[in-house]
Amino acid sequence: MSTLPAPGASSPAAGPTVVVRTVPLAATDPLLAYLPSGRPHDELLSWVRRGEGLVGWGAALTFESRGADRFAEAEAWWREIGHRAVVRDDVERPGTGLVCFGSFPFAADSAESARLVVPSTIVGRRDGQGWLTTISLDPQLTLLENPSVASDPEPPRDVAFADGDVSPADYAHAVAEAVKRIGAGEVDKVVLARDLVATASAPIDPRWLLRRLAERYENTWVFSVAGLVGATPELLVRRDKGLITSRVLAGTIRRTGDDAKDLALAASLARSSKDLEEHEYAVRSVAEALAPHCSSMNVPEAPFVLHLPNVMHLATDVAAVSVDDASSLTLAASLHPSAAVGGTPTAAAVDLIGELEQMDRGRYAGPVGWMDAHGDGAWGIALRSGALDPDDPSQITLYAGCGIVAGSDPESEVAESDAKLIPMRDALASD
Template sequence: MPAVNAPRLRARTIEVPHSGDLLRFASPTSPLVWLRQGDGIVASGSAWRGEFTGETRIPDSADAWRQVVEAADIDDTVKATGSGLVAFGAFAFAAESGARSVLEVPELIVGRRGSVSFVTAITADGSEPKPRLPEAQPFGETDATAILEDGLMSSDEHRRAIDRALDLIHTGHLSKVVLAREQRGGLPAGADRRRLLARLASAYPECWTYAVDGLTGTSPETLVRVLERQVSARVLAGTAPRGADEEADARAQARLRHSEKNLAEHRYAVESALASLETLDTHDDPGTGLTSSRVPFTLKLPNLWHLASDIRGTLPTGVTVLDLVDALHPTAAVGGTPTPAALDAILALEPFDRQRYAGPVGWVGAGGDGEWAVALRGAEIDASGSITAYAGGGIVASSDAADEYRETQLKFRPIVEALRGDAEDESRRRGGKTTR
C-alpha cells in the first residue's frame, strides 16, 4: 500500500432547511457537482487532494482513501446518501493517459436526498468544522457557451479508423472495439460554468450531471452504485436515434430491441462487466451474489434509445465502491472485447488522448459507499476554458462507418447543445421527461 500524506481531516455534517437549487452553492469557476433529478451533492474548496497515474491509479486511490478515512474525525448525525466525509473523483480512461486521476475532498458540501438537506464542513488544519448553509449565489452574467469544431479525428479519419478496426475484427484479433472522436472549443473568459451544468441537468434529469476537476457532462450510464452495501450497476451498449414522432419512435425502439448487431454489442458489455465483478464476488451463498437480468431493456433518453441491463447484488465483505470501480473499468461498453486487444487498438487508432472521457467519475464516502458513472456525454474543460468533447461508438463485425459517424453525432448532442445554450429546447421537445 503506498504511503499517503493524509492530514487528519475533521468532517461535521448537520441537517439544514430545504436548500433549493443546489447548483447555486457550487463554485462558478471550478464546480464539484454530482446531481440527478435535482438531488445529489455540490461542493467548493479543497481540504485534501490525491493525484494518481498509471496502471494502478484506481487501486492506489482506494488505498489512499482508506488511509485518509482511518485518520479522519467524522461527526455525521444525518447519515444520508452523500453526507459525512466524501471525496469526488475522476479517473483517466487509459493507464498511458497524460490526464490526472484525482480524488478531491472539498471544504464545504451542500447536499439533498429526498426530503433531507444537509451541509458538511471539512477542515485539514485541526480546527473545528463549522457547517452552515451558505448564501446561494446567483449565476454570473457571462454564460458558459461555445461552438465546437472537429478536432484531430475528422469524418474521413473516423472512417479510416473504423475500416482498420473492422480489419482487426474480421481477422479475429477483436470482437468489438469502441472508437471515439473529439471536438474542440473554448469558453469565454469569466464564464460561470454552473450555467452549462444547469442546462445539462434540465435537459437530462434522469442522467448523472457531473463536474469534477473540469470533467463535465451528463452520463446515462451508472458504472456502479453502493448504498448501504447494496450494489447496482447499469450497462449501456447498443444505440438508436429517437424517432421524429410517436409512431416513428416506437419503430426505432422495436428495431433496436431486435437488432442483432446491437444485441451482440450489448452482450459483450454485460459479459465483460459480470466477469470483472466475479473477481470480487466471494459470497458463499450464491443467492447473495452479483447477477444481471437475462434480457436487456430499452432506455429512453431525450435524443437516443439504448439497450440497458442492470446488475444487482450485495457488496462482498472488505470491499469498497472504489474496488468495484477498479474491477469494472474499462467495461466492454467503452473499451471492447477482448479488453487488452481493444485497448491496444484504441491507442493505435485514435489520434488523441482520451483523457478522462469514458473513465469513472463520481464520489466515495467514508464507509466505502458511493456512486460512479462512466464519463460520457461531456467534455474536459481546463482552467483556461479550453474544451475537448468526446463521443464514441462500439464497432463490431456488422458495423457501417457512415452509421457509426451518425451515432457519434447523436452522442455529441447533449454537450454541444448545452454549450450552445439550447439544451433545454431538447427537453421541451421530448416533454421534459426521460425514462430509466
C-alpha cells in the same frame, strides 16, 4: 488547499488530520443552485440526478496519480485520510461525513492524472433528506452558515466548434479499419471515440453547463470533477450498504423527435442483432468483473430500451449482494474498462484503441463519481462529457464514442457519434 503525496512518498505521520462535520439541512432549492460563483472550475463538484445527490466546492485536500496503479494509489490515499479523520455526522447516510469526488483517466498511459478532491463544503440530498458537510484541516472547525443560492451563471458567448485530434473523416477511416480487424478475428468489439473542440470568447462557467444538462437530461448523472463536466447515462457501479448495482448501456439509435417514429425505432433497436450482440458483450464483462465480490447476482435475460432526449440505448440493470469489503472505487477499478467503453476481449480492444484512435482520451470514458469513508459511493462512466482546458477555461474538448462490431458501418457510426455530442453542444448554447 493541501495535497498529499502518493502512498510511500512520505511518512504517514506527515499527513494532516481532517475535521468533518455533517448536519441536517432543510433546503428545497435545486442542489446545483448552491454552487457558488467566482470559484475555479476545478473546485466545483457535482453528482446529481433527478434533483438528488451531492454538490461540493473548495478543496480541503486533493490527490493525483498516473499509470497502471492509479486506482490502487488513490484507494490507499483515501483509506489513510479516513483513518485520520475526526468526524461528527448527525445524518449518517451514504454520502454524509467524509466524502471525496474523483475521476480517472481511461488509459494507464494517459498524460492526464487521476484526481480525487475532498471539498471544503458539500450539500447533499437523498430521499428528500438534505445535509450540509464542512471539511477542514483546522482542528477548530467552524460550521458555515446554511448555504445560500448563488447568482445565476452567465452563458458561454460566441462559441465556435472545430475538429479535435480526430475529425469525422479520420473517425470513419478508423471505424472501417476496426471492422476489418474484427473480421480478421483480432477482437469481437472495440469502442472508438472522437473529439470536438469548443471555444468561447470568455471563460466558460461550468455551472451553466451543469444546469443545462440537469434540466434536459434528468435521467442521467450530472457530474463535475476537476474540470471534467458531463451527464452520463451509464452507472458503472454503486455500493450502498452491501448492495451493488450497475447500469450497462450498449447499443444506440438516434431519436427523430417524432414519438411514433421513435417508438418504431426503439422496437427495431430491441431486435437489432448488431446492437444486441454489442450489448451482450458489455453485460457479460460487468457480470464477470463483479462476480468475485458478490454472493448473489441478478442479471436480466433481456435489456430494456432507455429513452433519452437525443438517443435511445439498450440498457440492463445488474444487481448484486456484496460478499467482501471492497469499496465502490475498488469495484469500479475491477470493472474498468468494461466492454461498453473498451471492447472485447478487453486487452486486445484497448491495444487496438491505442493504435486506431490517435488521441489521448484523458478522463473521458473513465470512472467518475464519489465515495465516502465507509467505501459506499457511486461511479459512472464519464460519457457525454467535456474537459475544460486548465490553461484556457474558454476552451472545452468534447468527446463521444461508439461500439464497433462486425456489422458496423463507418458513416452510421459518425452519425451516432454526432448524436452523442449533442448534449454537450446544446449545453454550450446561450438560448
